[in-house]
Amino acid sequence: MGNFRLRKRERVTKKTEFQIIFKNGARYITRNFIVIIYQNNQGLQRLGVSVSKKVGGAVKRNRVKRLLREFFRLNKGQLPEASDILFIAKPGSSQINYSTLSEEMLGFFQRLPVD
RNA sequence: AAAGCAGGCAGAAUGGUCGCUCGUUCAAGGAUAUCUGGACGGGAGGAAAGUCCGAGCUCCACAGGACAGAGUGCUGGGUAACCCCCAGUCCCGGUGACGGGAAGGAAAGUGCCACAGAAAAUAGACCGCCCCUAAAGAUGGGUAAGGGUGAAACGGUGAGGUAAGAGCUCACCAGUCUUGAUGGUGACAUUGAGAGCUUGGUAAACCCCCACUCGGAGCAAGACCAAAUAGAGGAGCAUAAGUAGGGUUGUCCGCUCGUAGCUCCCGGGUAGGUUGCUUGAGGUGCUGGGUAACCAGUGCUUUAGAUGAAUGACCAUUGCCCUGAACAAUGUUUUAGGGAACAGAACUCGGCUUACGGUCUGCUUUAGCA
Numbered sequence: 065m066g067n068f069r070l071r072k073r074e075r076v077t078k079k080t081e082f083q084i085i086f087k088n089g090a091r092y093i094t095r096n097f098i099v100i101i102y103q104n105n106q107g108l109q110r111l112g113v114s115v116s117k118k119v120g121g122a123v124k125r126n127r128v129k130r131l132l133r134e135f136f137r138l139n140k141g142q143l144p145e146a147s148d149i150l151f152i153a154k155p156g157s158s159q160i161n162y163s164t165l166s167e168e169m170l171g172f173f174q175r176l177p178v179d
Numbered sequence: 180a181a182a183g184c185a186g187g188c189a190g191a192a193u194g195g196u197c198g199c200u201c202g203u204u205c206a207a208g209g210a211u212a213u214c215u216g217g218a219c220g221g222g223a224g225g226a227a228a229g230u231c232c233g234a235g236c237u238c239c240a241c242a243g244g245a246c247a248g249a250g251u252g253c254u255g256g257g258u259a260a261c262c263c264c265c266a267g268u269c270c271c272g273g274u275g276a277c278g279g280g281a282a283g284g285a286a287a288g289u290g291c292c293a294c295a296g297a298a299a300a301u302a303g304a305c306c307g308c309c310c311c312u313a314a315a316g317a318u319g320g321g322u323a324a325g326g327g328u329g330a331a332a333c334g335g336u337g338a339g340g341u342a343a344g345a346g347c348u349c350a351c352c353a354g355u356c357u358u359g360a361u362g363g364u365g366a367c368a369u370u371g372a373g374a375g376c377u378u379g380g381u382a383a384a385c386c387c388c389c390a391c392u393c394g395g396a397g398c399a400a401g402a403c404c405a406a407a408u409a410g411a412g413g414a415g416c417a418u419a420a421g422u423a424g425g426g427u428u429g430u431c432c433g434c435u436c437g438u439a440g441c442u443c444c445c446g447g448g449u450a451g452g453u454u455g456c457u458u459g460a461g462g463u464g465c466u467g468g469g470u471a472a473c474c475a476g477u478g479c480u481u482u483a484g485a486u487g488a489a490u491g492a493c494c495a496u497u498g499c500c501c502u503g504a505a506c507a508a509u510g511u512u513u514u515a516g517g518g519a520a521c522a523g524a525a526c527u528c529g530g531c532u533u534a535c536g537g538u539c540u541g542c543u544u545u546a547g548c549a
Binding site: 068069070071072073074077078079080081082112113114115121122123124125126127129130131133134135137138161162 | 198200228244450451487491492
């Protein structure tokens with residue numbers, strides 16, 4: 065039985081937490097995104113999203129964030145456990161749709177070495 | 180039918196699966212705060228945008244005045260207010276529907292007027308015309324009527340006048356100033372009389388003039404709770420010797436301060452949280468007033484509140500548009516593929532501006548048919 069919910073505590077919301085993840089996390093680059101993974105000590109997976117104004121206007125940025133949230137919510141079983149996962153959208157990612165985003169990210173997480 | 184002008188309208192719908200956020204309510208644990216789960220209900224726009232004006236609200240400042248600075252600038256009305264809206268006046272553009280106008284002052288000062296042109300503003304003679312020296316040429320003088328340039332050339336037309344000309348004189352016209360009549364709340368319109376003899380444009384050029392208006396910062400405003408941590412202070416317990424330690428010029432004496440640890444209070448306000456936060460100059464129907472903007476009365480209605488920032492993702496069906504194909508053959512048909520703009524609330528309103536795919540209504544001009 066999959067847990068497809070996404071509660072508030074499964075989100076990274078504090079500026080200081082973002083800074084810690086930026087500083088200490090492991091960075092990976094895919095076609096449209098930069099992924100930063102950082103082991104946390106809270107025992108759950110947490111999502112952080114950063115979409116700058118280079119991506120587009122508010123509508124485009126909202127759409128990218130919503131797609132990333134949707135991917136995180138539906139694929140928590142495929143992602144590293146007990147980690148903060150931060151997605152940074154690169155310019156040009158606003159043209160993506162959900163199926164290509166899902167393929168890109170699933171491919172990335174399957175190739176990710178387990179440490 | 181084409182081209183155009185003005186205005187209005189809504190910004191695809193329904194269902195399913197998985198979610199987000201707020202509210203109400205139920206259940207379980209717990210003394211509460213709160214946490215978890217279920218049910219029900221609400222959940223982006225016409226511009227939410229740009230942040231360009233005007234307000235409400237909040238805090239700060241504030242005797243009064245002057246200067247500076249900023250803004251506004253035809254008239255009347257509307258409004259909480261406005262650089263907004265409505266109605267009008269005048270000017271400009273368009274065949275027209277209609278559109279546009281920062282539309283006070285250039286006879287106060289300073290500045291500017293490209294190119295062309297002789298000359299772009301108290302000046303000016305390039306060609307031409309006229310006069311003088313016998314004639315021609317040249318020089319000098321007179322002349323703004325004619326040519327040519329320009330966006331703009333120092334009033335226009337006609338007559339008189341003159342060496343040639345010129346408001347030099349006269350008539351009419353235009354303009355300026357003064358002054359009356361009629362209509363209008365008024366901008367102004369229509370019209371009469373007189374003077375004078377004619378004055379370039381630009382104030383969306385100025386730290387120019389005139390009249391009027393104007394404190395500053397903004398919800399990250401402000402209010403409250405409050406870990407952490409710096410520490411003046413207070414109380415209690417423990418400690419007992421005025422000890423350790425500090426100050427008093429380097430040292431000694433003396434003098435003086437002084438009770439270290441623990442707990443609590445006070446205090447401060449960081450991280451974080453709560454509030455401000457959505458009922459408001461609200462929307463809408465009817466009636467009345469008003470050309471209208473809008474106002475008054477009355478009934479009904481309550482419609483997002485996030486904060487690394489919710490309002491979504493995917494699928495199906497139907498409708499719309501485009502393209503191709505088919506036919507019981509040119510259409511309210513069938514079928515395949517594609518498309519659906521601009522754009523995301525962030526304290527709240529009133530406007531303006533900009534972006535954008537449609538659709539409907541009325542009107543104008545042109546062409547054709549009857």
